[in-house]
Amino acid sequence: MTDIERYNAAPPPAQRQLSPEAQAALAAGRADSTRRAYREDREAFIKWCAQRDVQPLPATQDLLIEYVTHLTITPRPRTGRPSAPSSLERLLSAITTMHAELDLPKPETKGARTVIAGYKHQLAVDKKPGGRQRQAKAALPPALRKMLDILDRDTLIGKRDAAMLLLGYAAATRSSELVGLDIGEPVECEEGYMVQIYRVKMKKFTDSAVPYGKNPATCPVRAVRALIGAMREAGRTEGPLFVRIDRHGRIAPPMMRHGKAIGDPSGRLTPDAASDVIERLAEAAGFEGRWRGHSLRRGFATAAQRGGAPMVRVARQGGWADNSTSLARYFDEGDPWEDNPVMGL
Numbered sequence: 001m002t003d004i005e006r007y008n009a010a011p012p013p014a015q016r017q018l019s020p021e022a023q024a025a026l027a028a029g030r031a032d033s034t035r036r037a038y039r040e041d042r043e044a045f046i047k048w049c050a051q052r053d054v055q056p057l058p059a060t061q062d063l064l065i066e067y068v069t070h071l072t073i074t075p076r077p078r079t080g081r082p083s084a085p086s087s088l089e090r091l092l093s094a095i096t097t098m099h100a101e102l103d104l105p106k107p108e109t110k111g112a113r114t115v116i117a118g119y120k121h122q123l124a125v126d127k128k129p130g131g132r133q134r135q136a137k138a139a140l141p142p143a144l145r146k147m148l149d150i151l152d153r154d155t156l157i158g159k160r161d162a163a164m165l166l167l168g169y170a171a172a173t174r175s176s177e178l179v180g181l182d183i184g185e186p187v188e189c190e191e192g193y194m195v196q197i198y199r200v201k202m203k204k205f206t207d208s209a210v211p212y213g214k215n216p217a218t219c220p221v222r223a224v225r226a227l228i229g230a231m232r233e234a235g236r237t238e239g240p241l242f243v244r245i246d247r248h249g250r251i252a253p254p255m256m257r258h259g260k261a262i263g264d265p266s267g268r269l270t271p272d273a274a275s276d277v278i279e280r281l282a283e284a285a286g287f288e289g290r291w292r293g294h295s296l297r298r299g300f301a302t303a304a305q306r307g308g309a310p311m312v313r314v315a316r317q318g319g320w321a322d323n324s325t326s327l328a329r330y331f332d333e334g335d336p337w338e339d340n341p342v343m344g345l
Contacts, residue, residue: 013212041094052060052125060096061108068092068112085120089113137289139278145218148282157175157245158229161277164242168218168274168296171208172318175271175293176200181241183228186210192221199319206319240268299309301330 048067049056056063071083071091083091092109099107129342139147144165151158167186177197186193192211209345213219227241234251242290244267246253251257252267264270275293283290299316312322320327 002330006043037090038094038097041091042098045091045095055072057102058099058104059107061111064092064095064107064109064112068115072115079202085116085123085281087118088116092116135290136292136294136298137282137287138302139165139169139282139291139295140303141218141299143282143285143287146285146287147278148217150284151283153226154232156249157247157253159223159227159230160242160245161281161311162221163275165276165281166213166218166223167210167295168293170210170220171195171197171302172297172314173197173293174200174297175274177319178293179240179242179269179274180273183236183238183241185241186224186228188221188225202319202321206316208317208319239266240264241273242266242269242274244269244273265336298330301327305330 008073009091036039040207042314046056048070049063055128058068065321068088068091069314073082073089075081076083088239092112096109099105124274137143147165148162151162153170155160164178166177167173167181169176177200180198181195186195192209195210197208198204210224212221216222224241231237231241231243231251234249236251244252245257252265255263273291282295285338301314304317312325314320315322315324315327318327
């Protein structure tokens with residue numbers, strides 16, 4: 001048998017798959033949210049190909065152009081609008097990485113990306129959603145104070161939300177990093193708390209020193225201590241630091257759907273639930289724009305830059321890489337009023 005005959009007799013590349021164990025190990029290298037999004041993107045792509053009797057893998061450049069074009073003109077059931085440019089860019093990554101996982105040649109995506117660029121440009125010209133990148137508003141100190149003023153800090157849920165705001169800000173956490181903390185992980189010392197945080201993007205732990213604040217009402221150390229003390233009084237001395245609490249002050253009340261228990265049995269908040277807390281407080285304070293958990297992280301970086309903190313120290317505190325381009329953007333932006341070039345003309 002010749003080499004060509006052996007190749008033709010072998011299973012087609014699209015049928016070669018990693019073992020379930022290898023697939024799980026590979027998937028563990030991505031964030032949970034990314035894994036879910038990639039899985040949904042891949043399933044939708046394969047379903048679309050099946051409906052048209054087209055072989056999805058290996059994907060040709062023309063196939064990807066057709067698929068992306070289809071998504072730019074087809075409303076999604078949930079929103080009633082076509083997919084956003086950022087969603088299209090993610091799905092290309094999902095399809096590209098699927099090829100790599102199946103040991104297939106990397107698909108050519110240049111044409112599809114050109115379609116996305118034109119789509120994004122037209123959305124911007126037409127002033128439609130998706131044409132402008134949506135960024136979470138930066139939670140600067142004045143905004144934090146207004147959100148804190150809304151809370152009833154005599155209640156357990158008020159203590160939890162205050163600690164989330166202040167610790168999330170002082171340690172510049174992502175929502176997933178914040179809710180991942182357990183009760184015993186903030187280690188109290190003379191200067192405040194030393195908190196070891198697993199930084200999901202860097203995939204390593206960093207130590208963030210959280211000092212006492214000058215004002216007790218905005219002090220992250222006092223807020224965390226108050227929460228831990230209240231949790232202890234409620235019988236919680238271990239497990240997640242930030243948990244579900246109902247309006248009656250019950251910790252980790254059962255959550256049911258169609259008669260089945262859902263959610264973390266320990267009551268740990270999800271990243272989305274933590275972001276919802278920030279959104280709810282911002283709305284109650286009368287703020288406009290998009291407020292999510294990332295508002296705390298962005299607010300920390302922006303305020304630190306305006307306060308003159310060295311970029312490397314900001315990076316080490318918040319778990320950014322020393323050469324982080326996302327952090328550099330905050331430093332490059334500066335204060336739009338203080339650093340405004342028009343003022344000197």
